[in-house]
Amino acid sequence: MVCFGRIGVTAAAVICAAVTLAFGGEIDLLVDKLVEKGVLTQGEAQQLITETKEEVRQQNAAGNNESLPKWIQNTKFSGDVRIRYQGETKTGSKHRDRGRFRLRYGFDTKANDQMKVGFRMASGENKTSGPEQTSTNQSFTNMFQNKHVWIDRAFVEYTPFSQTDVPFLKDMKLVGGKFANPFYTTDVVWDGDINPEGGYIAFTPVIATLNTFMTFGFLPLGESSSDSNDPMLYAIQIGAAPKLAGRDSKFAIGLYSYDNIKGMPWNNYSANYTPTINNTLDGTNLKYDYDIFELVGEYSPLDIDIFGSSLPFAMHGTWVSNVAKRSAGETNAWMAGLKLGKVKDKGTYELFYNYRQIGQDAVLATINDSDFHLGGTAAKGHKFGCTYAIMPNSTIGLNYMITDPYRSYQTGTSKHIDVYQLDWVTKF
Amino acid sequence: MKKILTYLLLAGSFFSLAGECFAARMVVEGSTTVLPIAQRAAEEYMNAHSEADISVRGGGSGVGITSLIEGTCDIASASRAIKEDELQKAAARGRAPKANVIAMDGIAVIVNNANSVSELSKKQLKDIFVGKITDWAQVGGPSGRIVVVSRDSASGTFEAFGELALDKAKVRKDALMQSSNQAVASVVSKTPGAIGYVGLAYLNGVKALKIDGVKPSKETVLSKQYKLSRPLFMYTNGKPAGLAREYLDFIQSPAGQKLVEEEGCVSIR
Numbered sequence: 001m002v003c004f005g006r007i008g009v010t011a012a013a014v015i016c017a018a019v020t021l022a023f024g025g026e027i028d029l030l031v032d033k034l035v036e037k038g039v040l041t042q043g044e045a046q047q048l049i050t051e052t053k054e055e056v057r058q059q060n061a062a063g064n065n066e067s068l069p070k071w072i073q074n075t076k077f078s079g080d081v082r083i084r085y086q087g088e089t090k091t092g093s094k095h096r097d098r099g100r101f102r103l104r105y106g107f108d109t110k111a112n113d114q115m116k117v118g119f120r121m122a123s124g125e126n127k128t129s130g131p132e133q134t135s136t137n138q139s140f141t142n143m144f145q146n147k148h149v150w151i152d153r154a155f156v157e158y159t160p161f162s163q164t165d166v167p168f169l170k171d172m173k174l175v176g177g178k179f180a181n182p183f184y185t186t187d188v189v190w191d192g193d194i195n196p197e198g199g200y201i202a203f204t205p206v207i208a209t210l211n212t213f214m215t216f217g218f219l220p221l222g223e224s225s226s227d228s229n230d231p232m233l234y235a236i237q238i239g240a241a242p243k244l245a246g247r248d249s250k251f252a253i254g255l256y257s258y259d260n261i262k263g264m265p266w267n268n269y270s271a272n273y274t275p276t277i278n279n280t281l282d283g284t285n286l287k288y289d290y291d292i293f294e295l296v297g298e299y300s301p302l303d304i305d306i307f308g309s310s311l312p313f314a315m316h317g318t319w320v321s322n323v324a325k326r327s328a329g330e331t332n333a334w335m336a337g338l339k340l341g342k343v344k345d346k347g348t349y350e351l352f353y354n355y356r357q358i359g360q361d362a363v364l365a366t367i368n369d370s371d372f373h374l375g376g377t378a379a380k381g382h383k384f385g386c387t388y389a390i391m392p393n394s395t396i397g398l399n400y401m402i403t404d405p406y407r408s409y410q411t412g413t414s415k416h417i418d419v420y421q422l423d424w425v426t427k428f
Numbered sequence: 429m430k431k432i433l434t435y436l437l438l439a440g441s442f443f444s445l446a447g448e449c450f451a452a453r454m455v456v457e458g459s460t461t462v463l464p465i466a467q468r469a470a471e472e473y474m475n476a477h478s479e480a481d482i483s484v485r486g487g488g489s490g491v492g493i494t495s496l497i498e499g500t501c502d503i504a505s506a507s508r509a510i511k512e513d514e515l516q517k518a519a520a521r522g523r524a525p526k527a528n529v530i531a532m533d534g535i536a537v538i539v540n541n542a543n544s545v546s547e548l549s550k551k552q553l554k555d556i557f558v559g560k561i562t563d564w565a566q567v568g569g570p571s572g573r574i575v576v577v578s579r580d581s582a583s584g585t586f587e588a589f590g591e592l593a594l595d596k597a598k599v600r601k602d603a604l605m606q607s608s609n610q611a612v613a614s615v616v617s618k619t620p621g622a623i624g625y626v627g628l629a630y631l632n633g634v635k636a637l638k639i640d641g642v643k644p645s646k647e648t649v650l651s652k653q654y655k656l657s658r659p660l661f662m663y664t665n666g667k668p669a670g671l672a673r674e675y676l677d678f679i680q681s682p683a684g685q686k687l688v689e690e691e692g693c694v695s696i697r
Contacts, residue, residue: 042650043696047529050659054509054527061515062524073520113522162499168453171499204500211455211483243485303611308604310580310611345581 071109079105079120080427084137088374089418099140106153114159118179120195122152127272134191134273134370153195155179173202182215183237184252186318187369188335188356189294194367196233211241213252221261222269231269232259237294244299248314251297258290258364270366275376276417277405279365280330288361289324304340309348311341316354322362330407333362333377343387343395353384357406373403373417380406385421397423453481454671458492458505459584460608461627462660464691465531466505469679472687480671486608489584496663497523502672504663507533507584507627508591525663530679532694533627534644535589535656538613538634540620545569547638550655553593556623559600564621576603577615577624585609588658589625625656629692646694660693 031045040048082102089095106120123138124131126148138147155177161169175182176199181190198219205212217235224230239252265284267274280287298316305311315338322331337354358368360378373379381403387395399421456466463486470482487495492504497518510518510525518525537553539545545567548556555561556574565571578599579586590596604622606612612624617633626634628644636644639656648654668676678684685695 041697043532043694046532046650046659047696050509050529051527054661057510057512058515058518058524058526061512062519074522076520110522205453207481211485303607305604305615308602310605310607312607 074110075107076109077105077107078428079103080425082423082425084424085422087418087420090374091415091417093415100137101140102136102138103149104136104152114162116157116159118153118155118157118177119151120153121149123147124150125272129271132273132370133270134193134367134375136193151178153178153180168203168205171204173200175200175202182217183235183254184213184239184250184296185237185254185294186296186316186335187372188318188320188333188358189256189292189363189368191368191370193370198233200235207240212239213241214238221258222264229260231261231264233257234259239296245301247300247302248312249297249299252295254294254296256290256292256294258292261286262289266366273366273370273375275365275370276374276415277360277365277376277378279361279377288322290322290361290364291324292363293321293323295319306340309341312339314339320362322359325361330359330378331361333358337383343389346389346392349386349388351384351386353382355382356380360407371399371419371421372401373405374419378406379403393428394424394426397421397425399423454483454503454675455495455501456482456484456503456505456662456675457487457495457501458503459489459507459660460486461507461533461583461585461629462505462530462662464629465660465679465688465693466662468687468691469675469684472683473675473678477674480674482671482675488580488582489587490582493525493663496525496665497521499523499665502664503668503675504661506661506663507658508587509659509661510663511587524666526666526668528662528664528668528676528680529659529696530662530676531660531685531688531696532649533629533658533660534649534654534694535585535592535625535658536628536631536636536644537593537623537625537639537656538616538631538636539623540616540618541633541635542620543569543635545637546635547641550593550640553639554595554597557594557599557603558597559602572621575619575622576600577612577619577622578603578605579609579612579625580605580607583607585625585627589656592656592658593625627693631692646689649694 028049031040031049034040035042035045084100086098086100101123103123104120106118108116108118110116122136124136125138131150136152155175158174159172161172164170178195178197181194181196182200182202183190196217196219198217200215200217203214215237217233219233219235221231221233234257235254237252237254239250241250263285266278266281266286267284296318298314300312300314302313303310304313317336318334320333325331333356335354335356337352339350339352341350342348343350357380358377363377365376368377372383373381381401383399383401385397385399387397389395401419403417405415456470463484466484470484474480474482489506489508492501492506493510493514495501496504497514515525537548545564548567552561552567557576561567562574563571564574576599604615606615609626609630612626613630613634616622616624639654642648642654644654644656649657662676664672682697685697688695
């Protein structure tokens with residue numbers, strides 16, 4: 001790679017040998033001599049010294065690491081604890097205060113160069129037959145009774161072509177089990193706590209300067225021994241994260257197609273979670289099909305200087321339509337919002353605001369944001385808040401949601417609901 | 429029917445993109461200091477090799493190195509050497525970051541053009557950035573508050589400056605943290621009492637100070653007379669191969685080093 005002449009190559013070999021035996025000033029003196037003699041230019045000398053020293057550091061690091069057991073070398077543990085105060089005000093109901101916590105703890109480990117395994121536990125309320133799919137919160141209740149943990153994620157990730165140089169397939173991932181949501185999306189469609197089950201294939205082909213991505217999901221929703229037509233979600237999403245005028249952006253288009261869901265008792269696949277306003281029902285059965293088309297994107301056009309810090313400013317939005325049922329207002333949802341700042345190191349912060357309207361049958365009411373209007377559809381309103389990194393790996397934050405019903409035809413459910421949450425989160 | 433449609437969509441998308449398999453593609457990510465060189469070199473290389481597809485993006489040296497460790501980029505550009513904890517993380521993931529020096533750079537200490545101060549000692553520089561010196565009159569200038577402008581902590585320039593100029597001491601808390609070299613130069617050019625630091629490529633509209641009597645230049649950087657000098661890196665996982673090797677060979681060739689000079693950095697040839 002470095003195009004030295006024959007003498008330069010010899011010099012490089014001598015220095016490489018020397019650097020493994022000696023360090024610092026002695027090498028510099030040797031190289032200085034070679035520069036004086038005209039064997040190396042000053043630039044070549046700097047390059048040679050630096051690359052050789054870096055090589056030694058890298059080898060030392062690899063050596064140190066090899067002293068650890070292999071399974072530790074290949075395993076990454078992580079988790080977080082969140083303590084939350086949540087206040088809820090509903091029209092016609094008493095004010096509710098809740099203290100809650102969330103624990104998540106797990107690991108990713110490499111089984112081999114092409115296979116990764118992940119596992120995560122999480123807290124969550126124990127309802128009639130288990131936890132809610134949209135929440136890992138556990139309220140402080142029942143006189144200090146010990147609380148449950150559940151399997152939040154358990155997956156295998158296979159990258160069959162990762163050891164090849166074939167660009168399109170090199171980054172292809174096949175993932176099966178219960179895993180983090182693989183789709184670039186918003187909480188208009190997916191609650192952030194949901195970890196889908198089944199399998200997906202993801203590609204990240206680099207096309208020109210676009211950072212494109214494609215994800216195909218095959219996600220079972222339920223299984224019955226007496227019925228072969230089990231409900232299923234087929235999902236496809238294609239997107240890109242190009243630089244627009246040198247600034248970050250990300251866009252995607254997707255279709256979430258639910259199969260065998262019309263006519264199903266809605267609580268067959270959501271026994272433990274009841275949204276404030278559900279989808280349109282026929283008795284207790286879902287009345288319509290759901291093929292949810294989603295456009296989602298964000299763009300950061302500039303940085304804004306505030307209190308001496310340069311903060312990234314971003315706009316984001318989504319538009320969603322249930323194309324399986326066409327009815328103005330009821331089958332569409334949208335959200336538009338702004339973000340300022342980014343939480344990284346201690347002292348950094350982030351502010352956000354968004355407004356949304358969600359038609360009653362635009363999305364599936366049991367899997368979208370369970371905090372906004374306390375879950376479900378047929379709602380509209382504002383969500384805003386801030387997060388501040390108060391110390392390394394710890395943040396404090398506020399979320400505030402001011403919500404109203406939106407074109408709800410279900411009686412008894414039309415309530416103005418305010419929800420506010422104060423959080424302390426520590427990651428480890 | 430839905431299942432069939434989904435599978436058809438999947439197969440159609442797969443085969444329509446399968447043709448892309450044969451193009452050589454690569455992602456370069458990291459330092460905003462190295463970004464102009466990486467972009468120019470990618471453009472020139474792709475002009476001469478139409479089959480190559482090189483995507484270049486910034487984000488900071490730390491971002492690039494993290495991506496290299498996680499396998500989401502092929503080359504991490506960096507304006508600082510990889511840290512020990514990053515080397516450990518890389519080793520834990522079975523990756524072996526290989527340093528490739530593509531240029532040298534001096535970190536120029538800059539002030540507003542209207543500022544009469546033209547020289548600082550390294551000690552004065554450190555005292556200004558840690559907050560011990562707060563007025564220009566304390567370093568021989570007219571009386572006036574010193575406004576310290578720094579890069580944010582994701583920046584390799586921030587790390588290198590902290591090591592070379594501040595002996596790893598922390599920058600004063602009220603420093604104006606900026607996300608790019610250009611932003612630092614812009615703030616300093618508009619603020620009479622400001623002092624900041626940038627790569628040599630960003631000296632338009634501002635005045636570079638001598639440090640310990642030495643002005644930053646190609647000669648003083650290469651000879652190490654200028655103390656705030658550093659190499660610029662492109663890290664690969666192991667020895668570069670395929671397109672990464674060809675791209676790095678191009679940058680280190682005389683033609684590539686000419687681009688380095690044109691972008692205001694110091695050639696290693």
